[in-house]
Amino acid sequence: MEGKQVKEDMEARLLEGGVRPTAMRLLISKFMLQQDTAVALTDIENAFAKVERTTIYRTIKTFEEKGIVHQIDDGTGIQKYALCEKGCKCDIARDLHLHFHCRNCNQTVCLTNYKLPHINLPQGYSAEDISLVVTGICKKCGL
């Protein structure tokens, strides 16, 4: 019954975002909900051998457009994604947060409690998005 609750929550969330909650989309979004790290397309592909890569690709892109997930560029050159938090508008000051990439386990996590510091820029520059990624050794991999 807990699983059902999760499912309904996710369904509601997709609907809120204006995304039709198809089987595929529920499958993928629920998978992401279970992860405690950011996922790459390939991760999802491996988790569901049956599902077409393109479908996953387009699903994620749809999620991204509708503000259901955010993309993370952790420096590996591979795009990662994570679910946005409830009420997230990807606002620089309120929602954007630090990401940590572990060079040992190669995993990337959202540190949603660590918001971005205020950045000031030279005259004439305007900020629309900010990426702050720390690379090092994560909690699990540290001795």
Add this chain to the structure above:
Amino acid sequence: MEGKQVKEDMEARLLEGGVRPTAMRLLISKFMLQQDTAVALTDIENAFAKVERTTIYRTIKTFEEKGIVHQIDDGTGIQKYALCEKGCKCDIARDLHLHFHCRNCNQTVCLTNYKLPHINLPQGYSAEDISLVVTGICKKCGL
């Protein structure tokens, strides 16, 4: 004669870094010195049609290992590079700086005067490298 000075400077810099200053390496490093934005492999390739892509690739990698250039991941998925400043050890607190990527002109610049703010991490995490990239509209592209 100024050009010659630059050449000698660059040559000295390569030698300091333990890199033999071959013609190719001087060519590429001097090219980078002239740029006011970070460059991709392809940029160098286009600038010198004669030069093999692989050679550029390996040259840049050598430079990176020896601390002559630093790599920048600006979120485009294409690796960019820029010369390190004199005396740079890529130390987090002292040397690392903000990078700005303009979504209009698609160029990325080092804001070397804008050092990284101090980042604190959750217990158990250790930082070895930090990337802070702001995306938006640059000085030139803003009205």
Add this chain to the structure above:
DNA sequence: TTAAGTATGCACTTCCATTGCATTGGATGA
């Protein structure tokens, strides 16, 4: 029930990073 619009599946392309191996060139010592 049908028609229109979405979502999904499949094939294919493109772009860039990366590697293996052949060849060249420059420093060094006989």
Add this chain to the structure above:
DNA sequence: TCATCCAATGCAATGGAAGTGCATACTTAA
């Protein structure tokens, strides 16, 4: 000067991942 060795360069090929075009299946609403 010449032979030799190692590093640098060139050439060809690979591989991974993002992205696109088009055919097909599914939903929804008239």
